[in-house]
Amino acid sequence: MIANILVYGTVNGMVLMLSALGFSLVFGLSGIANFAHGGLYIFAGYLTWMLLNYLGFPFLLAIAISLIIVGVCGAVIYRVIILPIRGITFSEVIATYGVLVSILEFFRWMGFITYEFNLPPFLQGGIEIAGITLDYQRLFIVIVGLALLFSIWFFTHYTQLGLSLRAIAQEEFTALSLGIDSNWAATISMALGGILAAAAAITLLPLGIIHVNLGYDVLLISLVVTVLGGMESIPGLVVASLLLGFAQVFVSTFLGTHWVEVVYLSAIIVILAIKPSGLFGKFQELEERV
Amino acid sequence: MKEELILKLDHLSKHFGGVKAVDDVSFELRDGESLGIIGPNGSGKTTLVNLITGFLKPSAGQIFYRSKEVTNVRPNKRVQLGIVRTFQMVKPFYNLAAYKNIVIPLYSPRVKRLKGGKYGDRDDAAIDFLEEVGFERDSSVLYKTAGTLPHGYLKRLELARCLALQPDLLILDELYSGMSMSEVASTLPLIERIKDEGMTLIMVEHRLRELFRVVDRVIVLNFGNKIAEGNPIEVTGTEEVKKAYIGSGGE
Amino acid sequence: MVQAGYRRERLDRGIKARSDEVFLISSYREILYTLGPWIVPILLLIVFPLFRKVIGIYWVNVSVIVCIMALLAISWVFLASVGLMSLGQAFFFGVGSYIAGFFGNNYNWSPLFTIPLSTFGGAALCALILLPVLRLRGVYFGLITFALPLLLMRIIEATKILGGTEGLSGFAPFPNILIEYYLVIAVLLVFILGFRWVFDTDYGLVLRGIRDNDRAILAAGMSVTWFKTQAIFLAALPGTFAGALLTHHYQFVGIPSFSMEFSLLPLASAIVGGPGTFAGATVGAFILVPLSEILRRFGTLRMVIYAILLTICAVGLPEGIFHYIERKYHQFERLVPIDVEKGGK
Numbered sequence: 061m062i063a064n065i066l067v068y069g070t071v072n073g074m075v076l077m078l079s080a081l082g083f084s085l086v087f088g089l090s091g092i093a094n095f096a097h098g099g100l101y102i103f104a105g106y107l108t109w110m111l112l113n114y115l116g117f118p119f120l121l122a123i124a125i126s127l128i129i130v131g132v133c134g135a136v137i138y139r140v141i142i143l144p145i146r147g148i149t150f151s152e153v154i155a156t157y158g159v160l161v162s163i164l165e166f167f168r169w170m171g172f173i174t175y176e177f178n179l180p181p182f183l184q185g186g187i188e189i190a191g192i193t194l195d196y197q198r199l200f201i202v203i204v205g206l207a208l209l210f211s212i213w214f215f216t217h218y219t220q221l222g223l224s225l226r227a228i229a230q231e232e233f234t235a236l237s238l239g240i241d242s243n244w245a246a247t248i249s250m251a252l253g254g255i256l257a258a259a260a261a262i263t264l265l266p267l268g269i270i271h272v273n274l275g276y277d278v279l280l281i282s283l284v285v286t287v288l289g290g291m292e293s294i295p296g297l298v299v300a301s302l303l304l305g306f307a308q309v310f311v312s313t314f315l316g317t318h319w320v321e322v323v324y325l326s327a328i329i330v331i332l333a334i335k336p337s338g339l340f341g342k343f344q345e346l347e348e349r350v
Numbered sequence: 351m352k353e354e355l356i357l358k359l360d361h362l363s364k365h366f367g368g369v370k371a372v373d374d375v376s377f378e379l380r381d382g383e384s385l386g387i388i389g390p391n392g393s394g395k396t397t398l399v400n401l402i403t404g405f406l407k408p409s410a411g412q413i414f415y416r417s418k419e420v421t422n423v424r425p426n427k428r429v430q431l432g433i434v435r436t437f438q439m440v441k442p443f444y445n446l447a448a449y450k451n452i453v454i455p456l457y458s459p460r461v462k463r464l465k466g467g468k469y470g471d472r473d474d475a476a477i478d479f480l481e482e483v484g485f486e487r488d489s490s491v492l493y494k495t496a497g498t499l500p501h502g503y504l505k506r507l508e509l510a511r512c513l514a515l516q517p518d519l520l521i522l523d524e525l526y527s528g529m530s531m532s533e534v535a536s537t538l539p540l541i542e543r544i545k546d547e548g549m550t551l552i553m554v555e556h557r558l559r560e561l562f563r564v565v566d567r568v569i570v571l572n573f574g575n576k577i578a579e580g581n582p583i584e585v586t587g588t589e590e591v592k593k594a595y596i597g598s599g600g601e
Numbered sequence: 602m603v604q605a606g607y608r609r610e611r612l613d614r615g616i617k618a619r620s621d622e623v624f625l626i627s628s629y630r631e632i633l634y635t636l637g638p639w640i641v642p643i644l645l646l647i648v649f650p651l652f653r654k655v656i657g658i659y660w661v662n663v664s665v666i667v668c669i670m671a672l673l674a675i676s677w678v679f680l681a682s683v684g685l686m687s688l689g690q691a692f693f694f695g696v697g698s699y700i701a702g703f704f705g706n707n708y709n710w711s712p713l714f715t716i717p718l719s720t721f722g723g724a725a726l727c728a729l730i731l732l733p734v735l736r737l738r739g740v741y742f743g744l745i746t747f748a749l750p751l752l753l754m755r756i757i758e759a760t761k762i763l764g765g766t767e768g769l770s771g772f773a774p775f776p777n778i779l780i781e782y783y784l785v786i787a788v789l790l791v792f793i794l795g796f797r798w799v800f801d802t803d804y805g806l807v808l809r810g811i812r813d814n815d816r817a818i819l820a821a822g823m824s825v826t827w828f829k830t831q832a833i834f835l836a837a838l839p840g841t842f843a844g845a846l847l848t849h850h851y852q853f854v855g856i857p858s859f860s861m862e863f864s865l866l867p868l869a870s871a872i873v874g875g876p877g878t879f880a881g882a883t884v885g886a887f888i889l890v891p892l893s894e895i896l897r898r899f900g901t902l903r904m905v906i907y908a909i910l911l912t913i914c915a916v917g918l919p920e921g922i923f924h925y926i927e928r929k930y931h932q933f934e935r936l937v938p939i940d941v942e943k944g945g946k
Binding site (some may be wrong): 093276283327 | 688752870
């Protein structure tokens with residue numbers, strides 16, 4: 061029982077974290093709330109599917125191509141759509157929301173909704189951990205999640221590029237005066253966000269079929285997790301994901317699966333009431349923004 | 351002029367992580383007094399103003415306004431008590447006409463209360479206040495969008511905004527910064543008049559000559575600490591204050 | 602360096618200058634010029650259903666939907682004017698729908714009672730629910746309003762309350778489609794004129810000030826959060842009304858009451874029609890919704906088109922269709938030769 065909760069709680073937490081990683085990173089590094097994140101996620105899924113099934117590419121090649129293409133898409137979205145209205149939060153949100161809906165409803169219209177639209181798991185089969193049977197894919201989710209987390213941490217703390225991005229995120233004026241171009245930094249951030257969205261899609265979609273509504277789900281998860289954890293914090297993201305992941309398992313074990321959705325809503329309500337900036341949130345409330 | 355204690359700061363501190371922006375500052379201010387706060391850049395002057403006006407919560411210490419503790423009172427509530435301030439980085443309501451910028455504070459509950467209930471025509475009253483700070487009554491400038499006005503006008507707009515709120519304690523945060531010599535020269539008599547009419551005043555300033563014409567007393571901050579307090583001429587004559595200012599361009 | 606020979610100049614039309622301020626009443630032509638753009642559409646709207654035998658009852662039904670979307674659109678504009686970006690108008694709509702549905706289903710109240718209750722009670726409920734978000738930065742409001750309808754849909758589905766996936770039905774209907782139609786037109790006009798009036802007052806000035814510079818509002822001694830709460834209440838009113846009305850129109854309320862269509866279409870109407878004005882948002886709705894009906898056979902592709910249109914307008918055409926028409930009405934353009942010798946100004 062306990063082992064079950066621990067294992068599945070962790071897996072769930074990692075699922076949430078992977079879903080939200082792209083969105084959270086972009087916001088943390090460039091201040092852009094990229095609603096199109098959900099669209100990029102599903103786009104990556106269908107793209108990979110088409111590469112595998114229409115073009116017959118080998119698995120690793122398809123993954124590599126997807127990651128690159130979706131990454132480029134992220135950058136293109138920034139350059140074409142966000143850049144002209146950069147800084148006008150209003151228009152940024154509306155525009156990325158428009159992109160989200162365009163992409164998702166387009167795929168819905170194309171009718172890609174049958175059981176044959178699925179991505180293969182990395183490895184068939186499963187292993188036993190503490191008496192629990194865990195399929196390999198779920199194990200991979202945890203591994204990939206941790207690997208990406210570590211890579212991002214390393215990237216933003218130890219590489220030239222990553223440090224510049226962090227600098228801009230923390231203090232744009234100073235960074236600009238040091239010659240770091242904030243537009244280029246935001247482009248890179250959005251590209252990374254795209255890559256992370258694609259990586260999440262490739263790792264998570266094998267759990268079920270590719271469905272358009274998952275795009276909205278992913279965005280919803282991203283929002284809930286980042287509100288809970290604090291918008292500009294990676295540790296917050298991790299903690300919030302695990303908390304919600306465990307909460308989901310508890311609720312479905314003891315109350316029944318259909319109460320799980322209530323968990324998200326309750327989490328938002330509670331955190332907004334107690335600590336609105338999120339568990340690890342750094343910014344202050346309205347009155348303290350002098 | 352009553353001798354009432356208007357403002358009292360008791361061991362006030364504000365830390366940002368490891369940085370002590372304001373460190374154990376205390377002082378008192380009586381009704382009708384005018385106090386200058388000076389110090390080199392980064393000494394914590396504006397942080398102190400933010401603490402007094404409620405835009406920042408202190409890490410330690412207390413603030414008393416007319417014997418009532420206001421340490422945790424929200425900034426808008428402090429305005430309603432009569433504590434009004436200007437902002438060093440002037441930001442008007444950019445998209446509204448200049449005179450409309452003054453109409454908004456006139457809508458404030460404080461003004462309504464002081465006027466005993468209903469307020470008449472705020473547009474007229476707004477123009478009255480703008481006249482007080484030196485704008486021509488029928489100048490077209492008043493109807494221009496605030497975002498298009500030059501910096502000096504915005505500073506005067508800021509002052510009019512404060513006067514409209516009929517403050518009991520007026521805090522001017524670097525009012526003269528960014529003003530040309532002639533703008534300063536035309537603003538100074540206005541400040542002198544406000545002070546002569548009995549306003550309790552705190553002025554954070556770098557332009558010491560103009561400041562000393564108005565204030566009775568001065569506090570010097572350095573690295574968040576109060577290093578001196580007293581008569582302006584005496585205080586700026588001390589070695590410690592001179593050392594604090596060397597290299598930072600004080601007069 | 603390129604020497605331009607001509608520049609484009611925009612001037613107000615003569616009749617516009619003559620109709621400004623008190624000179625308006627000097628002649629019938631000026632009055633007609635100013636009031637015409639209002640009177641003509643209103644007359645058309647009033648007369649429209651009387652020809653339903655010719656046009657078809659279908660289009661009268663469509664016009665009710667148009668007004669519903671217009672109500673949601675002006676609700677959006679109100680919030681936007683205070684600096685609150687709502688991505689979930691469906692939230693207000695759904696709350697209004699379900700309150701009407703609850704009382705209509707359980708107590709069989711007629712629309713006469715459910716609609717006012719849903720409108721005002723629903724708006725208060727919405728303001729209460731959104732209260733925690735108001736203390737935070739602008740983008741949070743967009744996030745939460747986006748999430749709320751989705752979450753509520755799933756919760757209703759999962760917990761099966763309020764009818765679950767089946768929804769609620771069997772309400773007292775309107776006696777007559779005409780009553781419904783004229784009611785919604787009247788309410789729409791009341792809200793358009795009412796909201797415009799609000800923003801003309803000093804109260805409305807404070808609301809606009811919040812969008813511009815909330816720190817200055819605080820410094821003027823007013824609580825930004827309290828004003829925003831009031832703004833949400835006022836803005837929610839057309840939304841909850843629309844929801845309640847549609848519940849009785851279709852005699853059904855269910856999970857689709859929170860669907861994205863009720864968030865997307867009003868948003869698109871407002872942005873495409875003319876961001877920032879109530880009349881513009883209404884014009885947008887009057888264009889997009891009938892278009893939606895005509896394009897019905899394209900199914901979900903319509904949503905794609907709206908979303909793309911929305912993005913294009915948000916990025917490239919900030920003026921919107923309404924402002925374009927308005928500008929053409931009030932101004933004319935001409936090419937004026939640039940006098941290079943005198944300094945080219």
